[in-house]
Amino acid sequence: MELLLLSNSTAPGRKYLEHALDVLAEVLTDEVVFVPYALADHDGYTEQVRTALEPLGVRVTGAHTARDALREAAAIFVGGGNTFRLLRTLQLSGDLDVIRERVRAGTPYVGSSAGTNLAGPSVRTTNDMPIVQPPSFEALGLVPFQINPHYLDPDPSSTHQGETRERRITEFLEENDVPVLGIREGTWLRRRTDTLTLGGIPAGARLFRRGSEPAEVAGGTDLSELLRITARFDVHE
Structure with missing residues (x-):
């Protein structure tokens, strides 16, 4: 399984996706199907991604423009926005199952923000408001x-x-009872088969487990052991 899970798509002082172009070039080849459903303007969002990936020579097709685009995709990129809107659209269309099937069969998956939330077993740790109600919180379960x-660290000087x-x-x-990895701005997770590493800027991430103090995770850390855990959720949705 090939995954690239970005915390964010825009970094301060950089153009859209510019901070991650090098690692995107490692994952994407000639073409990618972009899933724009986390935002309302699907055409505009797809064009933004097309412009950002142009330096890599990657052709971008919007999932909303071709009926079988996801089934035939060489790679899949799910963009950020509202996680609940994204999940609801994919569940009701049946495309959530299509993406899961394709990625487990070897199709590379790139997620950013909401698209990264979607890679987990559920979207219960998103930061977004539930502006729509999906049939369930169940997501792709790719990790x-x-x-x-x-992820934002507590600010002791804040009056909030x-x-x-x-x-x-x-x-x-x-x-x-399932670990939560808070990935800071400018970081990403890279999964290659049974190997998982944290990449991006040195700021790293924070790992939360039930019954333990949060642990700092430095950039470059091997997190493969997280791929072997068993998640236990409250199932009353």
Whole structure:
């Protein structure tokens, strides 16, 4: 299985996807089918990706423009936006099953933000508002642990009185026994068969487990052991 899971698609001071072009070039070849359903403007979103990948010589087809595009894709890229809108669209169309089948058969998968959330067993650790209601929270299950893209560390100087990202993940673990990897901006996960590594900027990630203190994960760390865990969820949705 070939996965590239980006925390974010735009880095400060960089163009869309510019910070990840080198690693994208390693995963993508001649063409990719882009899944734009996390945003409302599917044509505009697809064109943005087409422009960003042009330096790599990658041809981009929107999944919404061709009926069998995903079934015939050489690679699949699922973009960011609202995770619930993305999941609902893919579940109702049946394309969630198509993507899962194709990726497990060897088709490379690239996700960014919401597309990265989708790679886990569920979308329960997304940062997004449920602007629509999907039939369930079940996602692709391409990795057996949860991911929290755009992870933000607690700011001790902040006057904000709402929950920190750390607190929200802790609450998730009170109800579900499955690790959560909070990946900071500019980082990504790369899976090649049974190997999983953290790449991107040195800021790294934070790993949360039930009953343990959060652990820092440095860039370049081998996280393959996370591919062997068994997730246990509260099933009452």
